[in-house]
Amino acid sequence: MPNIDNDVAGNMTHPWLDLDGDKLREECGVFGAINAADASAATALGLHALQHRGQEAVGITSFDGKEFFSRRGLGHVAENFSSAEAIAELPGTMAAGHVRYSTTGGSGLRNVQPLYAELASGGFAVAHNGNISNAQMLRKDLVGKGSIFQSTSDTEVIIHLVATSRYPTIADRLVDALRLVEGAYALIVMTPEGMIACRDPLGIRPLVMGKMGDAVVFASETVAFDVVGAEFIREVEPGELLQVSTDGEVKSVHPFGKSPARPCIFEHVYFSRPDSFFAGHSVYEARKAIGAELAKESPCEADLIVPVPDSGVPAAIGYAQASGLPFELGIIRSHYVGRTFIQPSDSARHAGVKRKHNANRSLVEGKRIVLIDDSIVRGTTSLKIVEMMREAGAKEVHFRVASPPTAHSCFYGVDTPERNKLLAARMQIGPMREYIKADSLAFISIDGLYRAVGAKGRDKACPQFCDACFTGDYPTSLTDLRLKEQGGDELPFDDTKAA
Template sequence: MPSLYARQSLPPCRWNAMLTTHPFDDDKLREECGVFGIHGADSASAVVALGLHALQHRGQEAAGITAFDGKEFHTHRAMGHVAGNFDRDEIIRQLDGASAVGHVRYSTTGETALRNVQPLFADLSTGGFAIAHNGNISNAAALRKLLVRRGSIFQSTSDTEVIIHLVATSSYRSLLDRFIDALKQVEGAYSLICLTAEGMIGCRDPLGIRPLVIGKLGDAHILASETVALDVVGAEFLRSVEPGELIIIRDGQLTSHRPFAEQSARPCIFEYVYFSRPDSIVDGTSVYSVRKAIGAELARENPVDADLVIPVPDSGTPAAIGYAQESGIPFELGIIRSHYVGRTFIQPGDKVRHLGVKLKHNANRALIAGQRIVLIDDSIVRGTTSLKIVQMMRDAGAAEVHMRIASPPTSHSCFYGVDTPERAKLLAAQMTIGQMANFINADSLAFLTIDGLYRALGEADRKQDAPQYCDACFTGDYPTTLTDFDEHGLEDQFSLLAERVV
């Protein structure tokens, strides 16, 4: 979850590590969390660790698992990847129990610290309570201020902890009623998995902005962010948790509750463009198939006379296949990605840092030289990545470089659980498409239209009065109130929250 309350400076070496380890990935929108829980399984924590491996793309800065053995809760949380933290037998043995919940996390511009790594745990009057959260509570600062005035003492800077305090201070008697009471006070996006002594609870926000699915492994039930995590552990996919649905898993039984007023669903459209793994199924739709359809729509909307279609690996590959098939232009791997560059590779100095770009991606020079190429990528955020890629193609001898983006221009910040720059740093919010093409030094640049994106998802077009998805990052049409934010975006948010923390 985003850490909303402290923006700390990192030492120069830390910034170098972050910016150079992923020379093409540091300009991507990042989903901030993945969650996985299982109830009623032998070695539950080992299954959770495998599930988190499959969800590693949703969060790579930290991971945690909490297990319940019938008497006590056991937690291990650590900075870094799942591998290296949860692939040791001694760690898994410490996390004994038939039920467990896990979390992988990306931090945002807020604090990166162990105290914010989830699952968060608290001993409440109703018993132990562990929570893992994907999303963002957009009124967390306002709620936190109120709770602190009432005497709550916060141990983290995570918006997720607000939910724990709302549960703890609720006047209702049962844990379920307290949990529902807490959720009715929050706004924004959330998919939650909570582990208690009585069972496991899963919940998706009333608009269904963030995904959550149900699976079964033998007699055990699973909740997870994506179906690919079920595939990896050998579980059967049952269905998606519906928007606004609350799932209780207890004594081998699963029950469904609908505590919220029904609303028209607005799931995040960017799950299909980039966030989810292509081998996942989101709300009944194959992500891979949608991305290929996006590429085909992009080719119909924005044709170009060229020799090769080249994906920006790996997220641009399915759309590039669709573009090539629709346009008849051959698909080729013109950029080769190395999968052996770790996040901790530190490069001192600008000159060496620039050379480090080729450690992660390198041009297939023999293929590209003298060719007119179409580069397919999923999005442009700040534009720095696209600039590097286009220059790499020119250095490899490309005769022309045309860029096609498999989504509309990203012109607005996300407040629903995505690490987005403030709007002033989004290229599409500051430039026309022509100016953006000049900035990245491309011969031409074109984006998929918003209606084209909807068509790729099987819709006739975007319903202006009732959009079928949350597409606020493209349109500025936010589906919920944003108590902690205003029209000026993140910069004012940080100033406001700094005042509140002090």
């Protein structure tokens, strides 16, 4: 029997990210290693590099050739996997791990991945980054046929589809299951025969492949390879299924055919770490190019360019270089406002921005400043930052945004607020400027964003990226959303954000 009892609650703390929910939460991060002497240790290090993609919970599952072992906990990687004892509980040369925010399924240990099940063919563990947009429909059908679910995560649907498939091999059964799935996924699967990594046919969610000596490793971002000392080989292609056996054989198949890729463009804007590479480009250089393009499209007479830290820094550097205006750290971020044992009161919630950011008064007083941020979601944080600049004596406060207006919800693994809470869904640019109390407000255009990341512009007939949060052009069917809008039954794990 697998040892899957090592669930820990960490410190039972909750991530303090943005007290107003005014940032898009990254989806999740996955890492896997096979044929590695210290597979679990490498996985823990890789997940540490991916911590920005999910701070709610973490899990690692390993396989020693005979038995699967799992350890899961709430909180950060360091809180759960920093000790030698924790790693010793996960022996073997194959391991996979996951850091998460809950996009479907809610919080709680039962939803912490990798999810594990005993199938007729043996153990099966899966780590999933993304969101299945027809999971409710599939789950309802499976439950009607007798399936018993142990979690409220959409990922468990994949396990039940694999378990009920009639195909002979586990790879064929996985393909059979994924043919029924809509939405976005980057998967790392562990079986007694080896590891399988695959991406959805449009490549919406990222997944990369590397080598670490004789080991093959997979991760959501290349930065995880830097940390573990692995060599980046290539991206897992959209729709590709890579099988790595325990004897080192690597097999690649494209069972879904090939479609034009639509990777998430917000990886360039915000999600990926700046020191990663995504879609063939340095994320840092792409963000600088976004800032430079923004300066060309929306110049401003000002004295200083000030980033909203930390995510606005690369774009602000690009804006400053393109405009010839000086770049200054007019806002200082506290790196010690991270976690709290209790949910904050309303009064503490209102003070949240000042606890996280503080104006550098000596720089901004009497100056015309341009604030650069990666996005505006609800607008509440933008309003408070503008007010903070004015309180510090700024003469003028102009706001420039390194992405187009976020006017639509995401259904592909990003925790987006309901559409009626997105500022750009409720207001045009003028009213938005008045709401955040800026002297001027401008966003990069969708074509400008595409130019900054290496395209000539957005191909309306066949966009090169998934940009649905900006355009409302969803690249896949949204079956669960359609059923919900039609008044269909909601299942217990449904927290789909209404568009």
